[in-house]
Amino acid sequence: MAEYGPFEMIAFTGSRVLEDETIVFVGTGLPIIASMHAQLTHAPNLNMIFEAGSFGAILEQGLPLSVGDTKAFRKAVYAKGLCAAFELTQRGHVDYAFIGGAQIDMYGNINSHFEGGTYWKTKTRFPGSGGAGAMAANCEKTIAIMALEKRRFVNKIDFVTSIGFGDGSADYRRKAGVMGSGPYRVITNQAVFGFDEETRRMMLLEVLPGKTAADIQELVSFELLISPDLREMKEPGDEDLRLLREVIDPEGYFLKRKVVK
């Protein structure tokens, strides 16, 4: 098996999760890379929507560096603005939200506002919701990319930016007035998580070859449910790595970043 980096594993796994004949609302970086990989392999009729207003672009100028990048509008079938992108989503035309965040809890609620201090005087303020809060609310399924660390998989997040299953009650999302069905997958470089249908709690579905469920639990602050059908994560093959390294992100803008400790 070829050697690969953590971000390459995340992008490859993200690609695997996306099905053909769907529409994915992408955030900057790995979500775009995962979606491009999916288009080039098993999902040729997957289309991307970017919040700046591009839908169904053909990314022939290469990887857009941001969701507002002019390259993200190349040969789109529809190009408007933020209202159009999010209203298509509210209406039910977008299958997947592909977002990130700084903290996540067992019900898939995600924080991308701040850590430490109070909202009114934060210790470490992040950029804010951006599109994430709206994507998690109204895309049909939410896929999150997270770094697998104890300080990020926590019991209580400092701020709920992107709604998951709330407190886990069956009607939390309905009472919140949102339309999507909620958290679907959480992707890290060592594990893939889903959510239990009954309890809506995070469930370990796949682990990196060589890792055990106990290894993953070590990196998570709350108690994980373990799938009775726990599997090994599929690893990227030579052709997948060639696509990621030579075709999709040849400059290594996102795939060659160092893992932040």
Add this chain to the structure above:
Amino acid sequence: MDKFIRSSDIRKISNLDHDELAKKSEAPFEYWGPTPAEARKRAVAKPKGLHDKQTTLKDAVAKHVRDGINLGIGGFVNTRVPIAIIHEIIRKGAKDLTLSFQSNSMCVELLAGAMILDPNHVSIKRVEMAWWGYEVIGIAPLFRYLISNGMIHLDDYTNYGMSARFKAGAMGLPFIPTRDHGGSDMELVNRGKMIECPFTKENVYLVPSSNPDVGIVHVSAADKHGNARLFGAHCTCPELALASTYTIMTTEKIIPTDSIRRYPNLTEIPYPAVDAVVEQPFGAYPGACYGYYWFDMPEFLNFRSISDEFRKTGNKDKLKEYYDKYIFGCETFDDFLSTRPYNKLKELRQKDGGQPIIID
């Protein structure tokens, strides 16, 4: 009204400070700018004919930008951002500003830096927004500095929330229902409200409209009256221009009104929404403008690293040097652009890759 007010179950999971939240919920609602009725009054009072609205940025900013206004900022993150207008606002000075935008990088960092250097010249009182950062380039150091020191008041929405607020402002409505914010902590901290929908009886989240005093946008092409075309991302520029009581517009190119009339479907901003038109090539630089030029990444990196150095060390020297040289040391935005080598601007045009636009 109170009998319609509802909430999600966010309080069951929120980690926010209860005392602070209680204080917030007691505060009466206010628009952070003109009310919908005031915004309408200002529109009604304007002469409605087709007039040549071309002017200089110096005159446009002197005429419309005052202390205490709500400034609506167009573009999106690093794309078609009204940098030239921001430079002029900083040169002129404006205090106690309320800033309204969805997502932005350099426009708001430049205003924050001006405030850090001389709060008696430029200052930000409060911000209603969704996102403040540089995307791939990193977090916004000056934003983090202002927030960590409790120097500005924030009101957080999603990107759709802010866009919908401008849209409601553009529609002459006091609010607009959205399907987001509910069930997140934004429901507790921002000025929207959850109500019971009178038709479905389900919860739905309302956000107040936004009608900034002054909206600033940079567009792909416009005629002298302010009829404007946008190519690539529209961002929320049409909604913002229509919502704002005065709009200052820079355009890459002034095009003939004959062309506007030949393709009226291409007009995204109609002239009554516009008060000043300034032809300013590279008006979004170092941001990108579809069909004209791509981002100048090294310039973003440079200003961001100067800003981050200040955040980490508290030393303002390099920041001050940047403003003295590139903003206060320039009479116009063309003077600033003259500090860039021709080859650099040419390279940015090439990096756009000839995106097709219709400007004839």
